[in-house]
Amino acid sequence: MSKAALVRQPQLSPELRLAQAISEFEADLPEDEKTKFKVQRKQSPDSLEVMRFTAQLDRSMFTRGLRRGHGPRLTKFLEGVQQFASIGDILVGGSQYLPACAVWTLVRFSLLSIVQHSDYVDKLSELFMEIGRSTPRYQDMALLFPRSKKLQDSFTEYYIVVVLLCHRFMKLSRTSGFKQFFNSYSDTITRYEKQLSTLADHIRDEMNIQSVVLAQEETKKSSRFRVLAKVDREALEQMHKEQEKFRILDACSVYDNQTIWRQTRKLGNTALYKDDLGYQNWKAATHASTLVYSGRLAAGKSVLLANVIDDLFLNQKDITLLIFSADTIFQKALKQVLSLVP
Incomplete structure (x- = not known):
């Protein structure tokens, strides 16, 4: 084929290039891991x-002597990847978009290979924490995503770069070049970070544009509705009353359990619960039961609890966890009482 013919060839779609990048990652896996990857x-x-995966990461690092919990640093980034894996019905009109699902598996494989190099875990977890701060989340754009092919393409382009970054890390983690790579860490990583940041900006810009368009459409619909129907003043006043009530209730208690858990989990790793017969019996119980740990202030109860949560996520199926501190329980109780006030 001539050079001119090659130039005229159209660029592959983002979806196909993502699938290609994933295939190249898979090709570089050892044979035993290829089998696992194809299934997962x-x-x-x-x-x-x-939460299950961050618990797995921290347990792996703990066995290598790392006392600090690094998994929670990756949570925001991983949440973005997990949400990307759920959008297949929009991208391809089916119930599952396999390349998006594969990105989640690919990220897991690469991170598990990286944590084997305990000397660099701190730098790497900090890198993914920084990336996670601007990682686009599907839940923030759920209403706008189906409306814009440009938004969908930018979203996919973002994860192509994520795949390339993870592929680079995975390959280097299996060679002696991993240490050498960190000698030129800044220049190489900066390029990936810049690409991800630029794509995240494009996504935000397109979201802003689509938000304006949607608002204009809603305004037109509202205008037509006002022509056809008269606003019920009593219903409107009742709506304002309900809004004020919910504002007061939210002021009593808006609890972000994920942030509290991440902050506590970062403080350290512990395996004390493993040797606690009371904990093992409680975990194995088939009936309702309560486990209580007591101790002086700053004895490490919160860190112990955060590690227990990891253990439950790794070993218990179909689990539902509710995480509250003592002051939050009081606030929630107050909220429940006020919610009964007409």
Whole structure:
């Protein structure tokens, strides 16, 4: 084929280039891991999979002597990847978009290979924490995403760069070049970070444009409705009353358990619960029961609890966890009482 003919060839779509990047990653895996990857890449992760995986990472690092919990640093980034794996019905009109699911599996494989190099875990977890701060989340654009092919393409382009970054890390983690790579860490990583940041900006810009368009459409619909129907003043006043009530209730208690858990989990790793017969019996119980740990202030109860949560996510199936501190329980109780006030 002539050079001119090659130039005239259209660029592959983002979806196809993502699939190609994933295939190249898979080709570089050892044979035993290829088999695992082929099985796991078809599985769509649920929302709890992020906590399960960060627990797995921290347990792996703990066995290598790392006392600090690094998994929570990756949570925001991993949440973005998990949400990307759930958008297949929009991108391809089916119930599952396999390349998006494969990105989740690919990220897991690469991160598990990286944590084997304990000397660099701190730098790497900090890198993914920084990336996570601007990682686009599907839940923030759920209403706008189906409306814009440009938004969908930018979203896919973002994860092409994520795949390339993870592929680079995975390959280097299996060679002696991993240490050498960190000698020129800044220049190489800066290029990937810049690409991801630029794509995240494009996504935000397109979201802003689509938000304006949607608002204009809603305004037109509202104008037509006002022509056809008269606003019920009493209903409107009742709506304002309800809004004020919910504002007061939210002021009593808006609890972000994910942030509290991440902050506590970063403080350290512990395996004390493993040798606690009371904990093992409680975990194995088939009936309702309560486990209580007591101790002086700053004895490490919160860190112990955060590690227990990891253990439950790794070893218990179909689990539902509610995480509250003592002051939050009081605030929630107050909120419940006020919610009964007409």
